[in-house]
Amino acid sequence: MISARLIAAARVSSLKSLWQRMTNTRLITAARVSSLQSLWRRFGWIGWVLVLLIAVSFPFLVDRPRFWLPNIGVKSLWLGIIAMSLVFLNRYVGLLSLAQVTIAGIASYGVGYVMVTLGLPFGVAIPAGLLVGTFAGFIIALIAARTKAIYFLMITLALGQVFFSWASQAIEVTNARRGLAPIVKPDLGFINLNEVTAFYFFALICAVICYLLCRYVAASSFGLTLQGIRDSPERMAALGYRVNRYRIAAITFAAFIASVGGVVLVFDRAQVDPDVVSLGSTLDVLVVAIIGGILSLGGVFVGAIILTMLDNFAQDFTDRYMTLTGIVFILVLLFAPTGIAGIGKQVGQAARRLRKNDFSESQSGASPEQEPEATQLTGDAITKGNQQ
Amino acid sequence: MCPELNDNPQSRESGDMDQFLLVALNGFTLAALYFLVASGLTLIFGLMRVITMAHGTSYLLGGYIGYVIVRETGNWILGALGAAVLVSLLGLIIHQVLIRRFQDDQMRVALITLGVSLIGTDLMLAVFGGTATQVPIPQEYQVALDIPFVGPYPLIRIAILAIAIAVGVALTLLINMTRFGSIVRAGVDDSQMTSATGVNVRVVFASIFVLGSALAAFAGVAGGTLFPLLPGQDGTYLLFSLVVVIVGGMGSVPGAAIGAVLVGLVSQFALVYVPTYSLVLTFALMVVVLAIRPQGILGRKSAA
Numbered sequence: 001m002i003s004a005r006l007i008a009a010a011r012v013s014s015l016k017s018l019w020q021r022m023t024n025t026r027l028i029t030a031a032r033v034s035s036l037q038s039l040w041r042r043f044g045w046i047g048w049v050l051v052l053l054i055a056v057s058f059p060f061l062v063d064r065p066r067f068w069l070p071n072i073g074v075k076s077l078w079l080g081i082i083a084m085s086l087v088f089l090n091r092y093v094g095l096l097s098l099a100q101v102t103i104a105g106i107a108s109y110g111v112g113y114v115m116v117t118l119g120l121p122f123g124v125a126i127p128a129g130l131l132v133g134t135f136a137g138f139i140i141a142l143i144a145a146r147t148k149a150i151y152f153l154m155i156t157l158a159l160g161q162v163f164f165s166w167a168s169q170a171i172e173v174t175n176a177r178r179g180l181a182p183i184v185k186p187d188l189g190f191i192n193l194n195e196v197t198a199f200y201f202f203a204l205i206c207a208v209i210c211y212l213l214c215r216y217v218a219a220s221s222f223g224l225t226l227q228g229i230r231d232s233p234e235r236m237a238a239l240g241y242r243v244n245r246y247r248i249a250a251i252t253f254a255a256f257i258a259s260v261g262g263v264v265l266v267f268d269r270a271q272v273d274p275d276v277v278s279l280g281s282t283l284d285v286l287v288v289a290i291i292g293g294i295l296s297l298g299g300v301f302v303g304a305i306i307l308t309m310l311d312n313f314a315q316d317f318t319d320r321y322m323t324l325t326g327i328v329f330i331l332v333l334l335f336a337p338t339g340i341a342g343i344g345k346q347v348g349q350a351a352r353r354l355r356k357n358d359f360s361e362s363q364s365g366a367s368p369e370q371e372p373e374a375t376q377l378t379g380d381a382i383t384k385g386n387q388q
Numbered sequence: 389m390c391p392e393l394n395d396n397p398q399s400r401e402s403g404d405m406d407q408f409l410l411v412a413l414n415g416f417t418l419a420a421l422y423f424l425v426a427s428g429l430t431l432i433f434g435l436m437r438v439i440t441m442a443h444g445t446s447y448l449l450g451g452y453i454g455y456v457i458v459r460e461t462g463n464w465i466l467g468a469l470g471a472a473v474l475v476s477l478l479g480l481i482i483h484q485v486l487i488r489r490f491q492d493d494q495m496r497v498a499l500i501t502l503g504v505s506l507i508g509t510d511l512m513l514a515v516f517g518g519t520a521t522q523v524p525i526p527q528e529y530q531v532a533l534d535i536p537f538v539g540p541y542p543l544i545r546i547a548i549l550a551i552a553i554a555v556g557v558a559l560t561l562l563i564n565m566t567r568f569g570s571i572v573r574a575g576v577d578d579s580q581m582t583s584a585t586g587v588n589v590r591v592v593f594a595s596i597f598v599l600g601s602a603l604a605a606f607a608g609v610a611g612g613t614l615f616p617l618l619p620g621q622d623g624t625y626l627l628f629s630l631v632v633v634i635v636g637g638m639g640s641v642p643g644a645a646i647g648a649v650l651v652g653l654v655s656q657f658a659l660v661y662v663p664t665y666s667l668v669l670t671f672a673l674m675v676v677v678l679a680i681r682p683q684g685i686l687g688r689k690s691a692a
């Protein structure tokens with residue numbers, strides 16, 4: 001009966017059947033897009049292998065490794081690790097923390113204090129730095145976990161400045177403005193980290209481990225609980241979860257990731273001074289996270305590369321590198337709140353929305369499930385302040 | 389981080405009690421300055437539920453503009469008014485272009501204004517340089533006032549304390565007594581409902597934002613008269629006004645006054661008795677208040 005109707009409809013006018021054929025081809029393209037997505041889901045690891053291959057071959061691709069490796073490569077990696085801890089907190093806990101740089105700096109100071117002031121080897125210094133940084137994160141969590149959204153942002157910012165002012169004054173611990181130096185890169189015997197390439201690989205391994213760790217934690221039952229708390233703390237509390245304890249644990253975990261970044265940072269800079277934890281460094285990491293994509297753990301490295309490139313090359317044609325960074329930062333916030341990593345999705349959604357409009361003109365009831373996804377991704381990129 | 393705090397007049401030969409009073413007075417004049425900056429921030433937050441991280445930029449830019457005008461004309465009041473007007477115009481532009489569209493998205497507004505402050509810091513460094521400048525004190529205020537038990541005290545500090553009190557009273561009256569104030573209070577409680585009753589809430593939002601920027605710029609001229617203007621102070625004053633507002637309770641003008649007095653007194657007394665940890669103690673105050681009352685001293689429960 002339906003087919004009879006269809007035939008009748010087709011007979012009404014050839015124009016209409018032409019329309020239907022056109023919309024049919026459109027339907028096929030839509031199907032292709034979604035199959036592309038499932039392809040990406042199934043074979044996305046190939047993309048990651050490609051990225052990793054490029055990262056591994058980076059030292060052998062560039063013309064001047066002595067410039068590129070420390071200034072772009074290693075710096076991007078530790079900036080990315082610190083920014084990744086920020087993104088982890090934002091994406092899975094819904095908290096935007098500006099204290100991640102401070103935590104990394106505390107880990108750096110831990111390494112510096114053990115190696116320079118106490119004169120102990122790096123084998124003690126690195127665990128000590130990680131421990132001190134993670135513990136500092138735990139303390140910050142105890143203070144700040146009761147607050148949410150914009151309050152959390154302000155309090156972590158203020159706590160970071162407390163540490164900055166203390167670090168610039170406490171001569172007996174941090175050597176005030178002059179900082180702790182020199183912090184020599186260790187020679188592990190089989191590999192000497194003083195070599196530029198070797199240190200780059202050390203940083204790369206740290207970054208990959210941190211990334212996998214973040215993914216693993218996010219996918220664990222702990223990570224799922226966190227996401228539940230992010231979406232509805234009241235409901236999770238009603239289910240018997242201790243919301244605050246989970247938040248504190250998550251902030252402490254992110255502090256550990258940031259501490260790894262701090263350890264790489266301190267060996268890269270060969271010294272630690274209050275500049276590491278200044279407001280400027282805090283903003284640097286925030287810019288990296290926003291440009292790279294505040295929802296993407298891997299995207300931060302793209303953001304970090306963009307920032308270090310701007311840092312190194314913008315000076316050739318302008319003195320106002322900070323202004324340039326600020327403008328890029330604002331433009332990203334205005335037009336692509338999901339950052340570089342989200343742009344592909346944003347374009348795809350825009351295209352799909354265009355197509356959907358065509359559908360609704362020609363044929364009703366096409367792909368209703370795509371609309372909510374589109375609004376969700378652009379709207380909730382940055383944790384909304386109004387959530388309670 | 390905050391070198392201007394060491395710039396306070398200190399009479400060394402006086403006794404303990406005298407010194408105590410002097411430090412208290414210094415604390416109050418510093419509090420006056422903090423209140424001028426923070427009142428704008430708290431007004432904007434109270435109505436619009438957004439935090440402008442560019443508030444310190446308004447402060448420093450106001451100070452620089454005031455410095456230029458006072459240097460050229462020699463008129464301090466003209467400098468203060470000119471700075472307030474110019475910076476509030478800039479505030480209006482920022483509000484209309486960058487903030488208005490994201491009214492409901494606090495976090496994005498905070499980040500966008502943080503970007504604005506990044507640009508502002510860099511451009512001010514380019515235009516006004518890295519050296520310290522100070523707004524010239526008007527001739528007739530370059531005298532010391534003899535205050536009982538304290539001794540000679542700069543008149544300009546007393547004047548700024550008086551101005552801050554006057555501004556505080558005026559703001560309280562504006563919010564509590566006028567029709568505009570009642571619209572603002574209605575907007576604070578429920579901006580959608582207020583809008584439904586026929587009030588153009590957008591205009592109210594914009595005017596409060598302009599008022600907040602103007603207050604910050606005025607504070608910049610006052611602060612630039614008391615202490616030298618330096619690059620980096622935009623960050624410092626943003627942080628101090630954040631602390632003041634967090635301590636006092638977000639959105640409350642009397643709260644900002646209480647917060648400013650507490651922060652001013654703690655930082656000055658700490659500077660005299662435990663100089664190394666002055667800033668740490670100031671921020672510790674905030675941590676203590678947060679631990680006891682997360683919403684601040686006069687803040688509402690729902691805000692936290």
